Amino acid sequence: MxxxxxxxxxxxxxxxxxxxxxxxxxxxxxxxxxxxxxxxxxxxxxxxxxxxxxDKKDLYKHIIEISGNKKLEYLTDCIARIEGLKLFELIRELYKQGILFTIENPKLASITNNFLKETDTRFKEEILGTNMEKSNQFFEMLIEKSKQKGEVKNEIDTKVGAYIITHLNTAIVDQVLNHMEFSEILLNQEELLDKVDKMLFILESGFNS
Amino acid sequence: MxxxxxxxxxxxxxxxxxxxxxxxxxxxxxxxxxxxxxxxxxxxxxxxxxxxxxDKKDLYKHIIEISGNKKLEYLTDCIARIEGLKLFELIRELYKQGILFTIENPKLASITNNFLKETDTRFKEEILGTNMEKSNQFFEMLIEKSKQKGEVKNEIDTKVGAYIITHLNTAIVDQVLNHMEFSEILLNQEELLDKVDKMLFILESGFNS
DNA sequence: TGACATTATGACTGGGTGGTCATATAATAT
DNA sequence: ATATTATATGACCACCCAGTCATAATGTCA
Known part of the structure; x- marks a missing residue:
């Protein structure tokens, strides 16, 4: 601080x-x-x-905090609608807002992404305090709820499911960032959402025919 | 060189x-x-x-090359069996060998992983030459074949599918590396393979019940 | 043994870094 | 107008870096 x-x-x-x-x-x-x-x-x-x-770390902490708060702004709306939405409707919204945040705040998104890639776990903990793993636990909770509702297969391992959803989320954000760096064109948002839908379709119904 | x-x-x-x-x-x-x-x-x-x-880059190139060759050793066996295996049997083998490589050569795995995380695309191209995106294309080819065999849904977008498989692969390797750094225990290989199986189960059959 | 080619060396250059601190400046209070 | 407190500054410290180059050591062939 x-x-x-x-x-x-x-x-x-x-x-x-x-x-x-x-x-x-x-x-x-x-x-x-x-x-x-x-x-x-x-x-x-x-x-x-x-x-x-x-010192440097103190400044960095502050910037990370700003990033996090800004991103939260993009997510609170759809998190508020948790109850009304099905699991993948919600995930779609979260991914979508994540992309929106990245497009509108590429620098902040890049900072949080670089931070996530940091390998030093102690350093991460030091910066984030207790907030680590929050995203994973959130998805775990969602999956559990959806199982109870009968939306999601019971045979699915909740932790592994959350892991998949979290990682694909960061992978998408990563791709958005790289494309923005490379071609300076503001890449087509609809095209991106189309990719997200294709991805979620696979997750929902699986590869196998 | x-x-x-x-x-x-x-x-x-x-x-x-x-x-x-x-x-x-x-x-x-x-x-x-x-x-x-x-x-x-x-x-x-x-x-x-x-x-x-x-210069430094020259040495780095050489180390990256060594890493790549060593990893290829782990994969050639199962790649040779492409024809006989179903898509997810093959993917399982590839993931498994990737984990094995990571456990037995953590330093090399860490190098290639750090390299993949590098953001500078020009730098990556310079180091890898033409070999970039090879992994993605490989999975795309596999998915196409499996579609023709009727193993995989036709509605699935091949590129997006390959993207998922590639990214989850690197995510797994990442997790193995981080666990190895943290607890110095040689983590249970069976436990890991169990996680992989759970992950592949989700990919094969989807979340939805 | 001597002549020549190859390889080993580390001081040096010019550049960067995070962080400090004595000092100068500005603001406030009396 | 004076005294006191708060802020601004940039030269400076100790350290690290990639890469160079004149020189020294070693090897090779005649």
Missing amino acids: PKKTFYNLSEEKRNIIIETAIDEFASDSFKNASISKIAERAGIAKGSLYQYFI | PKKTFYNLSEEKRNIIIETAIDEFASDSFKNASISKIAERAGIAKGSLYQYFI
């Missing part, structure tokens, strides 16, 4: 710093992102950054 | 260098791996390394 001095800054200055940090962390991993560059590009002295944040 | 001087070295010395490089690239990304450390740990002068390899 930032020091008090950071919140004494004008909102404008705070925004510049945050935006610059987002830029930097979006284009490099935590390790390779540069505090020096952030300071330079934000037009402040490096020493000042250390007046606002304890 | 290494310079001629590298191949003039004794096999022993060559092996030490390769092993040390594998260690280094396994524990850090290309960017963060250190030539200086490799030289120091291999007990040779840094300048010598540059007598054997053009």
